[in-house]
Amino acid sequence: MAGKTKLNPSVAQTGRRKFITTTAVLAGAALGGVAMTATAQKGAQKGVLLIASESENICATCQFWGAKRRISRDGKHVAVKSLGWCNNRKSPNFGNITGPQTGPMKVWEKWEAIGS
């Protein structure tokens, strides 16, 4: 009888981590030229995409986005290190992997780490 094979959870998580690392490099390469400002490119590290923290309605600055990201020291950029998952049940992308510039989204909410 044909059936689906379930992955051991630890194996699945390891695969997920590898996927995130791999896709981060791809996303950075694909989106970097579009997203980075001249200033942002200067401070960029390999595999990190800098997006202006004042950007609205995109995943990189959204409260519901599950990705490796942090705010720059000056607070002007979000440093994105991976693709992420949408955790907003009101979004059509809920549960899907999205890139930092996915949007615009009406159900976007500002990531509280950015501040006001």
Ligand code: SF4
């Ligand atoms: S898809 Fe929309 S709601 Fe989901 S994380 Fe991205 S901006 Fe936020």
